[in-house]
Amino acid sequence: MKHTLLLIFLLSIVSGQLFAQAKPINEESFITIGGIEQWVTISSEDRSKPVILFLHGGPGSTMSPYDDAIYGHWKKEFVPVYWDQRGAGRTFGRNAPEEVTEDYWIENPLTVEQMTADGIELSEYLLKHLGKKKITLVGTSWGSILGANMALARPDLYTAYIGHSQIVNYTSGFVNAYNMVQQMAKDANDQESLDKLAALGSPPYEDARKEGQLMRIIKNYEKQNSVAAPPTWWKLKPEYDNEKDTQDRYNGDDYSFLHFAGHKQMGIKPMAADVDFMKNGLHYKIPVYLIQGDKDILTAPDLTKAYFDKVKAPKKEFVLVPGAAHGHNQAVVDAQYKAVKKALKLK
Template sequence: MKATLLLFLFYALFSYKVDAQTKGIHEENYLTLGGIEQWVTIHGEDKTKPIVLFLHGGPGSTMSQYDDAMYGSWKNDFVLVYWDQRGAGRTFGKNAPDSVTEDYWMENPLTLEQMTKDGIELSEYLIKHLGQKKTMLVGTSWGSILGAKMALTRPDLYAAYVGHSQVVNHAEGFKNAFQKVSILAQQANDQEALTQLQALGLPPYEDARKAGQLMRIIKKYEKLQAVPAPSTWWKVRQEYDNEKDAQDRYNGDDYSFLYSAGHKKMGIKSMMAGVDFMKDGLIFQVPVTFIQGEVDILTAPELTRAYYEKVKAPKKDFVLVPGAAHGHNQAVIDAQYVAVKKLLKVR
């Protein structure tokens, strides 16, 4: 009797392990998207669960190198996909020469149109590869531009779209951020920042370095007002913690930022300069949710709210997160989780 019971328990445990291995998915590969190899990771405890495709910000700020501190618990409910976009992280490293020069930057432009096509091609792959009907898009900052473009272009591929720190009109948003930090610097009697702001003048700029200087001031004042994310979130995974990956992330970030901001002397046009969803992004054919940090300076709540009010979609929602700025913190992750489950009707 005891032997029979032990045998039963052995087979039950073995069957459980086999089932878990069969249902789970843990893939990290280069996929050919838009004619080049791009780095994509796919992880979930059950590959039949809904797909969530994360679109990182920056545009060079990849997410694949971090451990699961931010979204790890989501793997029980979803299949999580991280993508090092064209010009970023391992995708940059795979396609760039060993020695990256200004000539390479100028001869290999990044465009919103091409990156939108890349994202759509990835979405088609994921749906076919995982045997599902659609995927969910979650885009942050620059990723919100890309995500909105993808959802607007091919709504048939997406169950819903969640835009976090949604960019509406890049030029207007950057001007608004300049004016906000100018007021905050005056209130703080921050002479260093005031001197820098006076020297920069009101955007737009024709020099990427000026955009970078303004971004540093914006981040400084957002940090003073926001609840920070745990430092453990930014721990680089062991397999990415090496000199080559670090250099590729650094070079890719520089390259992507140049095409984000634009740099006239090098003939580089900003791929964000013409973004204005108030003109061409008001009608979605998929449900949308906008998650907005209450103390976000770069993509101000009032601008996102005004956009939300004009958007037409099968279903829409606006979530204002107290204590959150432009980036992530625990409250933002929690709001995203609730939004995604609600949109997908996952219990």
């Protein structure tokens, strides 16, 4: 009898250990969101861990081709989810015609409202599919517009919102960036950039090409004054290193940027022109963390901090990252990791 009880006890321990073992998840598929098929990847060493939904910038700058290089180590503690947004990457390739023309650009507009709705629908799918109560949002640059809108509209879905390079007011932000980079060019006696800036004039523009030219000058100065990400971060995963995916990323980036910047000659309005969180994005019902590079020109630290100071939230934190510009580097990713841990109250 004693031997039988001991055997039962040992078996119960072993079965408990087996039951507690991590169950990995690795899903890459098209999911119907907003009436179209959109590309979503879910990968983790343990599907029971908290879900992190990353909202990429650009718009059009998908993260799915590079996720292992940047956030691969997060898979031990979290369930990272990457989404090729409407008009970007594999989602663009799945829904666009074989030959993309100007007519397609004009007849298929992108809007903040539609893409926010897409993000909320994806969140609802993930909660049901993964058996979760809440998701943590991490949005970068353009993704910070979606992230803030999603968090404001449906706080019941999210544990916290973590915004990196937060866009506060699209129009005034670009005017501020123009003025900042113009002063930097003067200080550097950079006549070539000053001539280009004079020819462009101050934004807003009615031609997407002008905004692209200003962005190149801004990125050049950010690069000179900040700590870059490791080059290995931007190496494509083998399954994305092919002609079709490359073309879809290229075409989707053009399409998305055209609608982001707007182009009056084609009748395309800038989809973020009305974004102003100072007016309609100050009251959150969930914790808010804003992560900001101190060398960021495009979304300047003083504008982000002014917004943060007015935000009302159950908990809020502003993190200024030394040496970081508008994009990612290791210090930014480390700050995001710390913010997620705080939001989830994990040690």
